[in-house]
Structure formats: structure tokens, C-alpha cells
Amino acid sequence: MMRQLMKAMCLSSVAVFAAGAASANEELARLQKDAKQWVMPAGDFANTRFSTLKQITAENVGKLQVAWTFSTGVLRGHEGNPLVIGDMMYLHTAFPNIVYALDLKNENKIAWKYEPKQDPNVIPVMCCDTVNRGVAYADGKIFLHQADTTVVALDAKSGKVVWSVKNGDPGKGETGTSAPHVFKDKVIIGISGGEFGVRGSVTAYDIKDGKRVWRGYSMGPDSDVLIDPAKTTHLGKPVGPTSGTNTWQGEQWKIGGGTTWGWYSFDPEANLMYYGTGNPSTWNPKQRPGDNRWSMTIFARDVDTGMTKWVYQMTPHDEWDYDGVNEMILSDQTIGGQPRKLLTHFDRNGLGYTLDRITGELLVAEKYDPKVNWTSGVDMNKNSPTYGRPAVLKEASTDQAGEDVNVKNICPAALGTKDEQPAAYSPETQLFYVPTNHVCMDYEPFRVRYTAGQPYVGATLSMYPPQGETHMGNFIAWDGKTGKIVWSNKEQFSVWSGALATSGGVVFYGTLEGYLKAVDAKTGKELYKFKTPSGIIGNVMTYEQGGKQYVAILSGVGGWAGIGLAAGLTDPTAGLGAVGGYAALSNYTALGGSLTVFSLP
Amino acid sequence: MLVRISCVLAIALALAAEVGFAQADGSGDPAAASQEDGKYLDKDGNPTYKIQADGTVDWYTYSGYRRYHSECHVCHGPDGEGSTYAPALKNSLKTMNYGDFLGVVASGRKNVSSSQESVMPAFGSNQNVACYMDDLFVYLRARANDALGRVRPAKREAKPEAYTKAEDTCIGKE
Numbered sequence: 001m002m003r004q005l006m007k008a009m010c011l012s013s014v015a016v017f018a019a020g021a022a023s024a025n026e027e028l029a030r031l032q033k034d035a036k037q038w039v040m041p042a043g044d045f046a047n048t049r050f051s052t053l054k055q056i057t058a059e060n061v062g063k064l065q066v067a068w069t070f071s072t073g074v075l076r077g078h079e080g081n082p083l084v085i086g087d088m089m090y091l092h093t094a095f096p097n098i099v100y101a102l103d104l105k106n107e108n109k110i111a112w113k114y115e116p117k118q119d120p121n122v123i124p125v126m127c128c129d130t131v132n133r134g135v136a137y138a139d140g141k142i143f144l145h146q147a148d149t150t151v152v153a154l155d156a157k158s159g160k161v162v163w164s165v166k167n168g169d170p171g172k173g174e175t176g177t178s179a180p181h182v183f184k185d186k187v188i189i190g191i192s193g194g195e196f197g198v199r200g201s202v203t204a205y206d207i208k209d210g211k212r213v214w215r216g217y218s219m220g221p222d223s224d225v226l227i228d229p230a231k232t233t234h235l236g237k238p239v240g241p242t243s244g245t246n247t248w249q250g251e252q253w254k255i256g257g258g259t260t261w262g263w264y265s266f267d268p269e270a271n272l273m274y275y276g277t278g279n280p281s282t283w284n285p286k287q288r289p290g291d292n293r294w295s296m297t298i299f300a301r302d303v304d305t306g307m308t309k310w311v312y313q314m315t316p317h318d319e320w321d322y323d324g325v326n327e328m329i330l331s332d333q334t335i336g337g338q339p340r341k342l343l344t345h346f347d348r349n350g351l352g353y354t355l356d357r358i359t360g361e362l363l364v365a366e367k368y369d370p371k372v373n374w375t376s377g378v379d380m381n382k383n384s385p386t387y388g389r390p391a392v393l394k395e396a397s398t399d400q401a402g403e404d405v406n407v408k409n410i411c412p413a414a415l416g417t418k419d420e421q422p423a424a425y426s427p428e429t430q431l432f433y434v435p436t437n438h439v440c441m442d443y444e445p446f447r448v449r450y451t452a453g454q455p456y457v458g459a460t461l462s463m464y465p466p467q468g469e470t471h472m473g474n475f476i477a478w479d480g481k482t483g484k485i486v487w488s489n490k491e492q493f494s495v496w497s498g499a500l501a502t503s504g505g506v507v508f509y510g511t512l513e514g515y516l517k518a519v520d521a522k523t524g525k526e527l528y529k530f531k532t533p534s535g536i537i538g539n540v541m542t543y544e545q546g547g548k549q550y551v552a553i554l555s556g557v558g559g560w561a562g563i564g565l566a567a568g569l570t571d572p573t574a575g576l577g578a579v580g581g582y583a584a585l586s587n588y589t590a591l592g593g594s595l596t597v598f599s600l601p
Numbered sequence: 602m603l604v605r606i607s608c609v610l611a612i613a614l615a616l617a618a619e620v621g622f623a624q625a626d627g628s629g630d631p632a633a634a635s636q637e638d639g640k641y642l643d644k645d646g647n648p649t650y651k652i653q654a655d656g657t658v659d660w661y662t663y664s665g666y667r668r669y670h671s672e673c674h675v676c677h678g679p680d681g682e683g684s685t686y687a688p689a690l691k692n693s694l695k696t697m698n699y700g701d702f703l704g705v706v707a708s709g710r711k712n713v714s715s716s717q718e719s720v721m722p723a724f725g726s727n728q729n730v731a732c733y734m735d736d737l738f739v740y741l742r743a744r745a746n747d748a749l750g751r752v753r754p755a756k757r758e759a760k761p762e763a764y765t766k767a768e769d770t771c772i773g774k775e
Contacts, residue, residue, distance in 0.1 A: 075717065076686055095718060120713045124722035127675055129686050195675065406753065442753070444667065449772055454727040460670040462679060462753060562685030563678055591685055 025184040028138050029268060031085070036544035038084045041134050041179040042422060043541065046330035047265035049424035050501045051542045055549035056600060057504040061518045061527045064598045067550060068108055069533075072593035074098065077537055077558015079420070080134030080179055081498065082595065083142075084543040085156065090142050093593055094556065095123060095130035097146045101159060104545045112159030114144070122148045122170045125453065127195040128560040131177050131537075133263075133420070138182040139207050149176040151189050151205060163210035167191065167203055173453050174198050178261040183273050183303045186213055190260035194278040194323065197255035197456040200295075202264075202275065204306060214306035218258030218277040218294050219244045225294065225308065226301070232308045233360055235388045239311065247291035247316075255450055256288075257281035258295035262325035263422050267341070270358055272300045272309055274343055276324035283321050283414075284445035284458030285399040291316040296324040298345060298353075300360060310360030315349050316389060319398040320374060320443060321414035321459070322349035327422045330357055333430055335481050344480040346423055346434050348416025351378065351390070354480045362388055366483030368418075368476065369436060371411045371466045398443050398459070406444040406460070413441035413463040415494065415560060422539060423478075426501035429521050431486055432478040433507045435495035440466050472565070475499075475509055475517075477524060487524035493585060496561040498539025500551070508551060510536025512561055513588040516553050516596065532596045535589040537561055548599050556593035557585065626745045627697040639761030640735065647699040648735045650743035656756055660764060662749065663757040665740025668733040672724075680751040681744045687719065694738075694745035702738050706730065732771035 031039040035052040042049050056064065072078065076094035083090045087105040092098070096118055101111040123130055126147060136143040141153040141162055149168035152161055167189050168174030173196025181188045186204040194200070200218035205211065216226040225244040232239050245253050258277040266273045277299065280292035296315040301308050315322050329344045335354075343357035350372030354364035365378035374396035379386045394400055396410045415437045423434040441463045448458035465472045473491035478484070497510030507521045512535045518528040535557025542551045568584030625631070633641035633651045639660050641651040651659040669681065676687035683689030694702065709723035724730035730737070743749040 120711060120718055120720050121722075123718055123720040124676070124709070129684075130718070446667065446671070447772075448671070449728045451727050451729075454722075454724070455672055455675065455729070457671045457675070457729075460667045461674070462670065558685045563675065568682070 025268070028182060037086065038081070038541045038543050039137050040083070040182065041080065041136065042263055042265070042327070045183070045266040045268060047263055047327050047422070048329060048331070048427070048501070049422060049499060049539070050426050052503045053542055053544055053549045054503040055544075056502065056506060056551065058506050058520050058527060060600060061504070061506050063600055064518065064528050064530070064551070065601055066530070067597045067599040069597065070102065070108065070595040072098065072100075072556070072595065074556070074593045075591040076556070076593070077129040077131045077562055078554045078556030078593040079131040079537050079539070079559055081539040081541040081554060082552060083135060083137055084545075085137050087545070088156070090135050090137065090156075091595060092132055092134050092144065094132055094558065095126075095147045097132050097144060099135060099142060099144055099154065099159070101156070114154055114159045116144070116146050116150065116152065118146060118148045118150075119170075122175060125170050125173050125196065126175045126177065126192070129558045129562055131559050133177060133179040136180040136182045136187060138187070141207065143180040143182065143187050143207075145176045145178060145180045145189055147176055149174055149191065151180065151187070151210065153207070153210060165205060165210040165212070171453050172196070172198065179263065181264040181266070182207060183266040186303060188264055188273065190262070190264075190275070192259050192261045194257040194259040194281060195455050195457055196453065197257065197281040197450050198259055199254060199256050200259035200277055202260050202301070204303070216299075216301060216306045216308065217244070218260065218297070219248065219253040219256040219292070221245060226306045227308045233310045235312060235360065235362060243293055247293045249289055252288050255281055255456070256292065256295060258297070260325065262420060263327035265328045265330050266303065267330055267357060270341075271303055272357070273303050274298065274300055274328035274330070274357065276326060276328065276345065276347075278323040278325045279318050279321045282448050282456050282458035284403065284448060285317060285319040286403050286445060287447065287458065292318065296322065298324065298328060298343070298355070300357065312355060312360055312362065312388065314347050314351070314353065314390070317399065319392070320349070320410060322347065322416060324348065326416075326418060326420065329423060329425050329432065331425055331427065331480065333481055335363060342480065344425070344432060346418045346432075346478075348412070348419065349374070349390070350412045350417035351375070352478055352480065352483060354483070364480065364483040368434060368478055368485065369412065369438060369474065371438065371440070372417060373409070373411045398445050403446050404444065406442050408442045409440055409467065410443055411440040411466055412437060413439040414443070414461055415439055415463065419496065419560060421496050421537070422498040424499040424501040424507065426507075426521060428503060430479070430481070431521070432480055433499040433501055433509070433521070434476050434478050435497055435499055435509055436474045436476060437494040438466060438469065438472050438474050439463050439494065475519070475524070489519065489524050489526070493565055494561055496537040496559065497553070500540035500542060502542060508540040510538065510540060510553050510555070512536065512557065512565060512585055514555055514557070516540070516551075516598070530596075530598070533594045534592045535561070535585060550597050550599045552595060552597045554593065554595055557589050557591060561585075626695050626742060627701070628699045628742070631742055631746050631748070638763035639758060640764075648739050650739050650748055652743065652748050656754070658743070658749065658754040658757050659739070660758050660760050661736045661739040662743050663754045664733065665736035665738070666754055668730070668736050669740055672730050673737065681741050682751070690741050691744035694741045699738060703734055706734055706737070728772045732768060
């Protein structure tokens with residue numbers, strides 16, 4: 001009797017819990033389908049950055065004009081985009097990570113403002129500027145992931161703190177730059193600090209109270225990585241025991257890198273979330289022999305348990321800082337007459353991958369910039385012992401050249417053919433719209449020592465445009481089924497802005513000079529441009545308010561683009577023969593965070 | 602009369618500029634006056650660069666180039682040119698002297714106000730930086746005086762034996 005009662009109680013508590021989870025999930029699942037709102041960083045769980053709004057079309061976008069603007073009051077680089085939930089816009093800034101709630105129905109007035117108090121000592125621990133990639137929403141709360149790794153839930157109506165937890169330790173170089181992602185009843189938080197010997201992880205917190213539910217590391221013992229050696233697969237085969245430590249020397253995995261600061265996606269049907277892990281620490285490959293699993297890896301994890309269903313390591317034993325953190329975009333398309341559930345990913349290493357997102361089967365791996373020269377391609381032969389591995393060309397191997405040797409003309413540069421700036425996918429054209437970098441580098445690794453909380457880099461880099469070229473970026477349309485570029489627009493600087501695709505047949509993106517551009521989704525033809533107050537490293541989003549479609553973009557130059565490009569990658573007087581192409585970004589734009597919102601007259 | 606005055610003034614200004622160029626940086630005249638085990642020193646005993654007519658640089662300038670582009674360029678931009686969030690060190694060294702440079706690198710500095718949040722971390726405990734302070738200084742001093750362009754030094758003097766010994770002691774041999 002007692003046992004039965006216990007059983008009944010257990011069952012009912014499970015049921016109650018499940019109902020709570022379902023309601024949070026259902027609200028968000030419903031909201032992400034409402035094109036009038038933009039309720040999560042990429043607009044939807046699938047990370048498509050696609051909107052069915054079509055008031056603004058290829059025919060009328062030329063008439064676009066500025067509807068309103070807003071200064072964030074912060075100068076540093078502004079990545080990410082605001083959210084719109086109901087009549088409220090939620091806007092974040094770079095450090096100090098202010099959040100503004102703007103009342104769209106009431107002259108865009110500041111309904112509330114939240115400014116966390118953070119120790120400024122976190123600033124220099126952040127590689128590459130003090131960016132923040134935005135907030136998330138669920139269950140009446142706005143989630144902010146601060147630079148100092150504090151995760152805070154704010155009441156969406158009042159801005160009051162509901163709960164707060166600390167995800168990492170900036171004293172060890174652990175910082176927060178990525179947006180939180182809410183899947184079901186959990187908010188998933190990544191970590192930055194790959195240049196500080198941080199061991200990457202993703203952590204799930206309960207959206208109700210901030211209680212930690214699970215944490216999965218990128219490397220380490222199976223119980224840390226949340227791997228089942230018999231069930232977790234890599235290219236269809238079980239990974240076997242200790243896969244997160246047995247490709248590292250000694251205990252190097254403890255400072256192994258593999259940080260997790262990209263944009264995550266979620267397939268509610270499969271209950272799987274997808275993300276990529278970053279570079280192994282240090283940048284000197286000689287100091288960390290082995291494949292360094294599971295850095296540079298696509299992870300598919302069960303959202304409820306964190307358990308890893310499958311992994312795919314794109315760049316085993318990285319020699320160039322080709323982080324694998326870029327977004328995973330989910331689509332359903334037909335390949336070879338078969339409808340497939342796909343995952344498409346544009347990696348820093350210059351390869352565009354398409355995989356079966358349920359099984360992790362590799363379907364396509366092709367260069368999305370023809371200049372990519374470190375590999376001759378990925379072995380697609382399932383029976384080959386090197387199946388799924390990229391063939392590294394000797395001329396580009398900084399490991400084979402060894403320490404203290406400067407390897408020249410490697411494409412892409414460490415910035416990658418694409419960095420975090422997210423691509424968009426239109427199910428209507430079945431094309432991906434990809435902002436890219438077009439930059440090469442010299443890379444010389446050397447010996448470094450690890451000190452907690454200090455940079456742990458170990459390579460000297462110099463970056464420049466590909467030989468004989470005068471532009472440093474492209475905006476391309478990509479067919480993920482075949483791995484082919486459909487069209488490509490040259491841009492003078494790297495395109496460091498997230499794209500937006502719409503049912504109006506228009507694709508939007510920003511440029512480092514500060515232009516918001518609209519192009520024809522089918523042809524890439526430029527239809528509109530407007531120069532915003534500062535260079536754009538933010539992502540374009542759209543929403544509808546009072547029957548009108550708006551397009552919004554955060555300006556505020558900075559980020560990694562602000563390092564090299566600000567001063568110009570190379571000496572414009574060095575006689576490289578190019579006119580204008582190597583000019584410094586500082587000739588075009590200056591600092592300053594601001595939001596520009598467009599609409600038709 | 603007026604013309605003559607302005608001419609004199611112009612010549613004086615030109616002369617001043619020339620003189621200024623010869624002793625352009627925060628540590629005084631960068632000309633190498635002496636040498637100890639491959640390290641060049643100016644007349645005041647501050648480390649300095651030595652770049653020969655054929656472009657051959659001293660070891661410290663070369664080593665500083667490498668260390669700078671590992672440890673410093675992530676914030677301070679390529680070739681000491683600065684970024685959107687950290688100053689151009691090739692300019693900083695025009696007014697900052699050797700002692701102050703060592704102090705800031707070792708202890709860091711904060712410049713946080715409502716309009717900017719510049720924070721330089723303390724590198725005193727980071728061997729990858731602390732063991733190479735002179736290298737970094739010498740490289741940036743060469744950049745500050747335009748003695749070295751935005752290039753990787755092509756030719757260099759050999760790594761001095763005493764340097765190798767000191768480096769091994771400082772950073773530790775693995």
C-alpha cells in the first residue's frame with residue numbers, strides 16, 4: 001500500500017513537472033511561429049533568421065526609410081539583435097550589458113532599464129572586445145548572460161531580478177558573450193575564454209528558479225562530457241570509452257578550450273539541441289598532440305538530460321584557430337529524392353557542412369569560399385579509415401612546419417571564412433544567405449606557458465586579403481543540398497553582420513562601414529542601402545507593430561573585426577597594388593552603439 | 602618683413618621637427634649607443650632597437666614582433682596600430698618612457714568612466730609576457746619611431762646565447 005502510494009505520488013509529481021515544462025515550451029513554441037514578434041535570438045528554434053512577413057518586398061524595399069533610432073549609450077562593439085515580445089522591445093548592449101525595455105506602443109519610451117554592476121576587471125579577460133550577443137525570453141522573464149558569466153532572469157514587465165546564478169569564474173578567464181537560449185523549461189548557457197585555457201561547457205538552468213539541471217563539458221571524462229560510450233555516435237559509430245580524454249596528452253584536456261559561444265538550435269520533435277565547440281587551447285598545435293576531442297565539434301544533446309546523441313569533429317587537431325562555434329541551422333529539404341531532416345553549418349574552417357540532424361550522418365562538406373587552401377576536402381568514403389576527416393595540405397600545416405616556423409598564405413585566416421555572424425535560411429528559396437570573411441594569414445606557433453586567468457595563445461598571426469584581391473568579404477547564397485555557391489556579392493570589408501531572410505523575397509545584412517543592405521533573395525541584386533551611425537556587427541531582425549513591418553539593426557563597430565580592420569589589415573602604402581581595398585575601416589566609421597529601425601513610408 | 606619672419610619661423614619649425622624626430626620617443630633618443638649580449642641600449646641605458654641599412658633587425662625587435670602578435674595584438678591591433686577598443690601602442694611609446702611601460706605591462710591600468718571602459722590587465726605573473734618585456738618594448742619603440750614598418754622583419758641577428766639562457770630560466774624549459 002505504502003509502496004503504491006509512493007509510486008502514485010512519484011508519478012503525479014513527474015506529471016506536474018512535465019506539465020510545467022510543457023507550458024513553458026508551448027508558449028515559446030507558439031510565439032516563435034508568430035512572425036509579428038521576434039522572441040529568441042535567431043527568431044526561431046531552427047536558427048533560420050527567416051520571417052514570413054512580406055509587407056516589405058523586393059519591389060518596394062527601395063522606398064525603405066528610417067522610422068526611429070535609439071542610442072544605447074555604450075560605445076563598444078554591439079553584436080546580436082533585440083527581441084520583440086508583444087508591444088515591448090528588449091535591447092541589450094556591450095559591457096556593462098545594459099538591458100532596455102522599449103515600449104513600442106508608447107513612442108518607444110524606456111519602460112525599464114537594467115544595468116548590472118560588474119567588476120571591470122572582466123574587460124581585459126574578454127578576447128576581442130566586450131561584446132554581448134543578446135537576451136532570451138520565456139515564461140515572463142528576460143534572460144541576460146553578463147560578461148562576468150552571471151546569468152540573470154529579469155521580470156519582463158518590471159525589469160526586477162527574479163533569480164541570478166554564476167556560470168563561471170572570470171578569474172580563470174571564463175567570460176560570457178553568447179546569448180542565452182531557452183529550449184523547453186531550460187535556459188542553456190555557453191562559455192567564452194578559448195584563448196585563456198578555459199574548458200568549454202554548456203549548462204542548462206531551470207527557467208523557474210535558476211537551478212542547475214545539467215552541464216556538459218566539451219572534453220574530459222565521459223561523465224563530464226555526458227557521453228554514453230556505447231550509444232553516443234561519431235559518424236554512425238559508438239565513440240567508445242574515454243573519448244573526451246584519450247586524444248589528449250596527460251591532463252591537457254583540463255585546459256583544453258572548446259568553448260561554446262555560438263547560436264544554438266533545437267529540434268522539438270527529436271528533443272535535441274545543436275551547437276559547436278571552439279578551438280583547443282593553445283593555438284600552438286605542437287603543444288597538444290592528438291585529435292583534441294571534442295573541440296571543433298558539432299554536438300547533438302538531449303535537452304532534458306544533456307546526454308550526447310552524436311558528435312562530429314570537423315577539424316581534428318586544429319592548427320589554425322578554426323573555432324567550430326558557428327550556428328547550426330535546421331531545415332527540412334529533399335536530397336536525392338529523400339526528404340531529410342538536415343543541419344547546415346558554415347564553419348570557420350571554410351567548409352559548409354550538411355548533416356542528417358537525427359543520425360549525425362555527414363552528407364555534404366564543401367568550401368564556401370573558393371580561396372580556402374588548408375585542405376583538399378573531406379573524405380566522404382564511408383569505408384575509408386579517414387572517413388569524415390579533412391585532408392590537411394602540407395603547405396598549410398602549422399603543425400608539420402613546427403614551432404618557430406612562419407607558415408604563409410593560409411586561407412582562411414583565424415577569423416574564419418565566417419565567424420559568429422549568423423547566416424539565414426529561407427525555406428521558400430531553399431537557400432542559405434551567408435555573411436563571410438575573405439581574409440588569409442601567416443601563422444607561426446611557439447611555446448607558451450599556462451597561467452590561470454592569463455591569455456594562452458602561443459601563435460603569431462598576421463592577416464591580409466587573399467593575394468591579388470581587393471575585397472575582404474563576400475555575401476553569398478548557398479545551396480546546402482549540393483554544397484554550391486548560387487551567387488556571391490563582393491564586400492570591401494568582412495561581412496560581420498547576421499543576415500535576415502523574409503517572405504518578401506528580400507534578404508538583409510549589415511556591413512562594417514555601417515550600411516544596412518537589402519538584396520534580392522533570388523539574384524543577390526542590391527535593392528537598397530542606408531548608412532547607419534556606426535559599423536555593423538549586429539544581426540538584422542524584423543517585427544510587425546500596428547500593422548506595419550519594421551526591420552531593425554544594431555550598429556556599433558567592434559568585436560574581432562575591430563582589432564585588425566580598424567587600422568587596416570595591411571599597410572595601405574606598402575605597394576600591394578590594390579586601390580582602396582586595403583583602406584582602414586577607421587576611414588569609414590567610428591564607435592557608438594545605436595539601433596536603427598526601418599519601415600516603408 | 603612679414604615674409605621674412607614667417608620664413609624664419611618655418612625654418613625653425615622644420616628644424617624643431619627634425620630634431621624632434623631624432624629624439625622622438627618617451628624614453629629619449631632611441632639611437633643605439635652600446636650593446637650587451639645582443640641587446641642594444643640607448644645613451645641613457647634604455648633598451649632600444651638596431652636596424653641595419655639592409656633591414657636586418659636586432660633579435661629583440663624580431664622577438665618583440667612575434668610576442669606582440671601573440672599576446673598584445675588581440676586588443677592593441679596589428680603592428681601596434683590600435684583597435685576600436687585599445688590604444689595604438691606605436692603612438693603610446695612616443696610619450697611613455699621605458700619605466701612606465703614596464704609598470705603598466707606588469708601591473709595593468711584602468712581607465713573606466715561613463716564614456717569609456719579601458720582596462721589593461723596585469724601581466725606581471727604571465728611568463729609569456731613578463732619574460733619578454735624588453736622584447737616588446739624594443740619592437741614597439743622601433744614602431745613608434747617608424748624605424749620598422751608594418752611588416753614582419755625579414756632579416757634578423759642571431760638569437761644571442763645569453764638571451765637563450767635567460768629565456769630558459771624565466772619561462773622554464775619543458
